[in-house]
Amino acid sequence: MKTITQLKKRLALPQTSWQLCLLAAIGGFASAMLVVLFIFTIEGVQSFFLSEKDDYSSLTPLSRFQLPIIGAIVILFFAWLTGYKYIRSGIPFVLHRLKIANGVMPFRNTVNQFMGSAVALIAGFSVGREGPAVHLGAACTSYIGNKLNLPYNAIRSLSACGIAAGIAACFNTPIAAVLFVMEVILREYKVHIFIPVMIAAIVGSMTTSTIFGPTHEFGHFTAITINTDHYLALALLGIVLGFFAFIFNRYLILVIKHSAPFHIVSRILTAAIITGALGYAAPYAMGTDLSAINFSLQNNFQLQLLLGLLVAKVLMTIFALGLGIPGGIIGPILGIGAIAGICGSVITSYFMTGDISASDFALMGMAGFMAATLNAPLAALLCVVELSDQIEIIVPAMIVITSACVFSGQFFGNRSIFIMQLEVQGLPYRRPPIEKSLQRIGVIGVMDENITLLHKATDETITTALINQNPQDNVICKITSTDNQTEFIFYQQSQAKIDDVPTIEKHTLIPLSSQSTLAEAYLLLVKTRAGGVYIYQDNPDEIMGIISFDYIRSYLLKGNTY
Structure with a gap:
C-alpha cells in the first residue's frame, strides 16, 4: 500500500x-x-x-x-x-x-x-x-x-x-x-x-x-x-x-x-x-x-x-x-x-x-x-x-x-x-488561468502529512498542542458526532492578539479525494480564502494530509510546489 x-x-x-x-x-x-x-x-x-x-x-x-x-x-x-x-x-x-x-x-x-x-x-x-x-x-x-x-x-x-x-x-x-x-x-x-x-x-x-x-x-x-x-x-x-x-x-x-x-x-x-x-x-x-x-x-x-x-x-x-x-x-x-x-x-x-x-x-x-x-x-x-x-x-x-x-x-x-x-x-x-495552472498538480503529491491529531478538543489540550508541537506540525482535532459524522477541525495561532496573547483560529477542513488536483482544492477555498482541505484515500473518516489555502496562495505567488 x-x-x-x-x-x-x-x-x-x-x-x-x-x-x-x-x-x-x-x-x-x-x-x-x-x-x-x-x-x-x-x-x-x-x-x-x-x-x-x-x-x-x-x-x-x-x-x-x-x-x-x-x-x-x-x-x-x-x-x-x-x-x-x-x-x-x-x-x-x-x-x-x-x-x-x-x-x-x-x-x-x-x-x-x-x-x-x-x-x-x-x-x-x-x-x-x-x-x-x-x-x-x-x-x-x-x-x-x-x-x-x-x-x-x-x-x-x-x-x-x-x-x-x-x-x-x-x-x-x-x-x-x-x-x-x-x-x-x-x-x-x-x-x-x-x-x-x-x-x-x-x-x-x-x-x-x-x-x-x-x-x-x-x-x-x-x-x-x-x-x-x-x-x-x-x-x-x-x-x-x-x-x-x-x-x-x-x-x-x-x-x-x-x-x-x-x-x-x-x-x-x-x-x-x-x-x-x-x-x-x-x-x-x-x-x-x-x-x-x-x-x-x-x-x-x-x-x-x-x-x-x-x-x-x-x-x-x-x-x-x-x-x-x-x-x-x-x-x-x-x-x-x-x-x-x-x-x-x-x-x-x-x-x-x-x-x-x-x-x-x-x-x-x-x-x-x-x-x-x-x-x-x-x-x-x-x-x-x-x-x-x-x-x-x-x-x-x-x-x-x-x-x-x-x-x-x-x-x-x-x-x-x-x-x-x-x-x-x-x-x-x-478554465481560468489560475485553475489551469493548478490542474497540473495532484493534491496527494503536495499535501502536508505533518499532523498532530487530537481526539479531544478542549482549550487546554489545544493550547498545549499549539505551544509544544513541532513547528512543522498541524494541530487537527477529529470530532465524531452522535450520528457518526466525522469532522476534522484545523487549529492555528492567529496574527491577531488580545492582551499580547495570540488568539486561536479554527477551521473545519473540507474533505477532498486523493485523486483531486489543486484546482479542486482552490475552488473549495477561494470564497473564504482561509482554512484548508483534508485529503482522504478511500474512507472520508481517515485523514492522509491537509492542504491549506495559505499553501495554495504561496504556490501561486512563488510558482513551485516545494
Whole structure:
C-alpha cells in the first residue's frame, strides 16, 4: 500500500517519470488494440456487401440510397438504448471532457461512439475514423487511470496519450499524432506530458503496423515533382483553400445551430436521406476519403466531374456531421482537400506549361485545407509528410499552409472547427488561468502529512498542542458526532492578539479525494480564502494530509510546489 501511495505521489507532480511513461506505453497498446477492433468491425461487415472496402460504386443506385437509411436506424437503436443521453462523442466532446472532467470519459458515450461510428462508416456516411479513434483512445487510457485511482492530473495526461495512440494507430502517423495532441487537444507544450505522449504514439503506430503492415492507406502518392516554378500557384491554392475552409466551417456550424431544436431521430434520418440521395448520383463521395481520392486521381483531367464530386463530398460531410452522425472530421477534410487540390492542378495546367502532378496538388490540398479548417498548421504539415513518406514536400506544403491559415484567419476570422463546435453546442472547454495552472498538480503529491491529531478538543489540550508541537506540525482535532459524522477541525495561532496573547483560529477542513488536483482544492477555498482541505484515500473518516489555502496562495505567488 505504501508503495502504491508513493507512486501516486510521484504521478501527482508535473514531472517526467518512468512510471507515467510505462503507463503511457500500456495505455497506448490498449488504445491501439481497441482501434484495431474498431477497424476490423468496419471492414469485416463491409466485406459482406462491398467488392472492396469503401467502394460503394459496386452497389446498385437503389442500394446506395437505402444503405445510409438502414445505418441511421441502427444508430438510433443504440442511442435509444441509452435514452439519447449519451450520444455526444468525437473530438469536440473529448476536448470538453479533458478540460472539464480531467479526461474521464462516460462509459455509455464510449459504447455509442464505437457502435454508432462503426455503423456510420459501414453505411457510407462521409465521416472519418479518427474521431472515434480519439474518443476510444482517451476512454481506454482514462479507464486504466481510474481503475488505479491515479490523480486526476495523471489521468488527464494518460487521456492525451490515448488520443495520440488512437490517431497514430488510425493513420500510422506518430509524429503528426503527437503534434495534433499538443496543438489541438492540449494546446500547450510541457515536457512531462510530451514524452509520454510520444511513447504512446510510437506504441500505437507499431501495434497497427504489426497487424496491418508498415504501409498506410495513402501510399499510392507518387514522388513529388513540384519545383520553384509552382510556388506562386501553390500560394494561390492556399488562399483558395483558406476561403474554402471558412465556408466549410461556417456552414457546418450553421447546420449544427439550426438543427439543434429538432429531435435526434429526425436529424439522423434527414442526414441519412441526404447521404443516400447524393450517394445515388455520386457513389465515390460516400464513405471516408480513400474512395474519393482514388477516383479523383484516376479522373484528374475531367474538371466538371471533379467539381461535382467536390460539391457532393462537402454537402455529405456538412450534413452528416452537422446533424449528429457519429464520426470524425479529419478523414473527410483530407478527402475534400485532396479533391480541391486536384481541381487546382487541372486549372493550373491551363496557365502553365510542363507536367503538373495531380498527386502533388492533392497532397498540397490536404495540407492546406486541414491546416485552415482545424487551425493546426504543424499537425497538418507533419500529417502529409508522413502520409507521403517524402521529406521534400515540406517547403511546398508550408507555402500552402501559411497562405491558407493567414488568409482564412486574417480576412475571415476563421478558427478551429472543434472550438466552434464546442461553442455552438454550449460545451465549456476553457478554465481560468489560475485553475489551469493548478490542474497540473495532484493534491496527494503536495499535501502536508505533518499532523498532530487530537481526539479531544478542549482549550487546554489545544493550547498545549499549539505551544509544544513541532513547528512543522498541524494541530487537527477529529470530532465524531452522535450520528457518526466525522469532522476534522484545523487549529492555528492567529496574527491577531488580545492582551499580547495570540488568539486561536479554527477551521473545519473540507474533505477532498486523493485523486483531486489543486484546482479542486482552490475552488473549495477561494470564497473564504482561509482554512484548508483534508485529503482522504478511500474512507472520508481517515485523514492522509491537509492542504491549506495559505499553501495554495504561496504556490501561486512563488510558482513551485516545494
